[in-house]
Amino acid sequence: MVFTGDSLNRGQFISLVCLLQGVIPKDRKSIKTIESLTVFSAMDYNATIEFYWAPFLVESNSDNAIVHRVTDRIVRGRSIHKHARHWKGADIMVFNTYLWWMTGVPMKVLTGPFSGDMKNFEMMETEDAYRVALTRMVRWVEKNMDPNTTRVFFTSMSPTHEKSKEWGGDPTGNCLNETTPIEDPTYWGGGSRKNIMRVLKRTLERSKVPITVVNITQLSEYRKDAHTAIYKKQWNKLTPEQLANPKSYADCVHWCLPGLQDTWNELLYAKLFYP
């Protein structure tokens, strides 16, 4: 089973490993990371659950497993082989990609390789660039996944909670200190672009190999209380200014575990075993 995509999909992978690993004796399991690939092995089951970092699914300048915080993001819209060679042979694929596209500016889409002067590119609206990349993924699925023996899933966009004014809270706050879910059943945050959701729906529907959407967006919209906020490993030492204002470094994108992403996996489990 291979999860591939961005750090939200990594979170779902970690959640699944946590849910399963408890029933496997210590010496019959392992987990290791080599560059972009993390592999959890359950030896007695001949099974691996893997995560492969590919935040845009197609090739990009953000592919490095560690150094990927580039501001000027560039994708090579039709090029997927660099990542997809790590997906070959999987019985179950779980894709995602969304947040990295949300730059607020048109995407630079290379038509040539990431080398030389990179003169061959087009600037595309986010929706169009996203469609190009998803279509490339669908083509790969059609060519490489056997609908009789394998399953393909795509997890929809994971909401963020960066502005508490969106749910009628503090006009300057974010998810920090939120302890209860949003109760308005129709709540939909500004960070979840409906246009992108439409592109996703239409593009996946056209796939000749069925791709099951794990639609976690609405149920996760409510969970302003479920983010890691300030309770996570800080990779860089916090400055005194940050420490004086915890809101400034609260992570309102990723999710605590155990938590919401375990529910995503329960949905995935239901779709896998009770299609």
Ligand SMILES: *[C@@H]1O[C@H](CO)[C@@H](O)[C@H](O)[C@H]1NC(C)=O
């Ligand atoms: C795992 O694979 C090995 C080698 O292919 C095979 O001998 C063994 O029976 C398999 N075990 C299970 C539990 O499927």
Ligand SMILES: *[C@@H]1O[C@H](CO)[C@@H](O)[C@H](O)[C@H]1NC(C)=O
């Ligand atoms: C899937 O199974 C059907 C029915 O058994 C068969 O006709 C078809 O060729 C199979 N498809 C592939 C890709 O193996």
Ligand SMILES: *[C@@H]1O[C@H](CO)[C@@H](O)[C@H](O)[C@H]1NC(C)=O
């Ligand atoms: C969050 O809660 C803590 C502890 O109750 C409090 O000291 C802090 O001022 C709160 N921060 C915000 C931004 O509301």
Ligand SMILES: *[C@@H]1O[C@H](CO)[C@@H](O)[C@H](O)[C@H]1NC(C)=O
């Ligand atoms: C996911 O669910 C939302 C409503 O909760 C719906 O608007 C959207 O079209 C669904 N997305 C897909 C890709 O099916």
